[in-house]
Amino acid sequence: MRVRVPLAVLTAAAALAGCVTAQTAAARSAPGHKPPQGHACSPSVALNGYSDALDKTRFHGLPVAGISALAPDGDGHVAALSDRSALFTLQVSGHRSAPHARTVGGVSLADGAGAPLDAEGLVVERGGTRLVTSETEPSIGRYEADGTFTGERLPVPGELRVEPAGRARSNQTFEGLTASHGGRTVTASMEGPLDGDGTDRAGRPLVRFQNWRLGRDAVPAAQWAYPLDPRLGVAEIAATGEGRLLVLERGYDAATRANTIRLYLADPRHASDVSGVERLSTGPGGVRPLRKTLLADLGDCPDLGAPSPSPQPNPLLDNIEALAVTGRAPGRLRLLLASDDNESPHQLTRLYRLTARLPRS
Template structure:
């Protein structure tokens, strides 16, 4: 999602927008805050390093910017989706705290009519094709690794389409995308609520997560059909920026917001458990309480503003200079009972924002 509120900030030093990696910060780590890593954001999440190696870079003339989604591509690289309708291939360091990266591929994307996308969500399928959301309609299309549109689109329930065709607000649709159940189940998250949907008892807006059952590997889109839908309560002032399946029926949810007066990003990582949530696919207006729907249960894993800053610079006066406009989240593996995570921020091609990669780990509470 492109920033919709102008940043009321004064740029500090243009030099700080250059390329910085976490190796300097790692040389002088902050005082340990837990016995495991010394980089704890919370009892369940730790940040191990960051890298600005992609910031303000270009690949064959394409700005490496607007990063909205990340996904392992199966051959040791990482696919990175730009909301400027570009799909990049990244080579990211696998060892050490810093996720230092270089761009090794980049292709433009377009819809069936040749028009660019407002591309936000990404899944790399086992056969190498890419499922990409466009926030405009919204839509989910299938692309080959070289960026060719295959002509396959998943059906989208009418209510989730942008007004007046549906009840979604512009720029508040499919922001996140993830696959589970061996790639046979797909889940997309709406960034904001539909017109007419309400809040829970804590006045948190209820946003919808839509599921699809994909067809056989030989023709997954042709057999795709929308299935269940569930409600998720998003914190006041925030939106759902990304989701990632954890492999046990639960989902990581990245919530994000920007306070223009404080000049600060808020980034929170939640664990959502929809296994006892109501199926709201046929529910016209979401409400909780007696006679209402049961939303997914969510548990705060970490407010990333509480992470140590690792000595990171930032060209804007963030209270925690490590943070920026984080939009992308991917699970890259497991180690010692913890999920390995990679996050990325979208600099919106602004001097006062940074394209930054973050390496984190998360220990999930028992389900």
């Protein structure tokens, strides 16, 4: 989903191209913003650096903008999906510092009828094909690396379709996509709740995560309920590699002129399969949702002197919408995030490198 920032609340700032490393950038706090010492965002997450090198660039005429998903693609390459119906290949280096990125490939995408996609979620499969979500219907289609649609789509349960065909609200459908179990399982996250679904006992809206088993055919599997922080939406999910999920929650408050970006760890163990439940709720006789643990509120990251064209309390943040796991070590994950600039001069395409330490399963 594209989160638009009202132009009336925005001011211009000096642009900064290239990379700022965590080792050389001086932390600078906006009034009222007190980041942790060093480059820690929380006890579990550290910021390694950021880069604005891709901001307002083009590749063979395609604007490198609207980045909504990232996925590792081998040999230091990262596939980057634009919600402007384009798919890019990035060369990314700098695993323990700021990400150094350049665009080395780009193709346009279209559905089976040749229409553009509102593309939001991405998985790169072992054979090199891409699974791409479209938030419109919603749908998940398979594409070759050159952008050719194979004609294959994953079957979508009826209740997840946009009203009136189902109970999903427009622009609140498949925002995130990830693969696990060696690519044999795919999970899609709804951005917002279905019409009629309720809350957990803490009053948090319950959104649905849908799984598929991939083989000769794609078969819908378990569906989970996830408790969403009020006024936020699920922007992306990523498998940790040991059965749990990273969940990126995102929102924008025009009154405070601030993006809220929170990184959670979700554990599906003991979660109910809600695929046959018409109305979600918790409590006695209700469903057991995914248990989530806050890893970091990214507003607490040091800003590293980052510029911002909007008056954010923490100028490091923008409309962060993409998340990928790019490396693993015992108990730790290397993460790459990206913001969707909506092709606006008042927003940025910014890459972020984070290291996350996971609590024991």
